[in-house]
Amino acid sequence: MAVKHRVDLAPLEDVLAAYAGVKGSLISILQKTQEIYSYVPEDAVYLISARTGESPAKIMGVATFYSQFRFAPAGKYQIQICKGTACYVNGSERLIDVFTEELGIGNNETTPDGLFSLNVVSCLGCCSLAPVMMINDRVYGLLTAEKIRRLLRELREEDETV
């Protein structure tokens, strides 16, 4: 069963007040929601529904259509792996599978221990280093499956010693 995360909805109320009556603002509201909470919480969907008059199903339909939205809190290590053209032709699809094998998560998911979250993105702006990923603010290029496995191992060990 999915864990339900309680969140403070006050900051979202301010966002909704700012967008009150603004047509076509649902994506902007969802982006602000994710900025506030690092993901789109279920409680936020119901509040957005109450304030905008859109059904929760419609809001979730929009949110799940875009890969930028996440539905669980971001991990301590936020991994963004690129599947833009340069990365794709250099094997990024296979590398995405490595994360699933190593961490047991797919796109927009977070490991149960809250350590890693994974997002598949379109381009990280450093195509000459393809295939590329970022972990938090740091870029890792010329990736291989072995590099990824080693890095994940190091981050886990680092975390255990903190």
Ligand code: FES
């Ligand atoms: S296509 Fe991957 S960084 Fe540009």
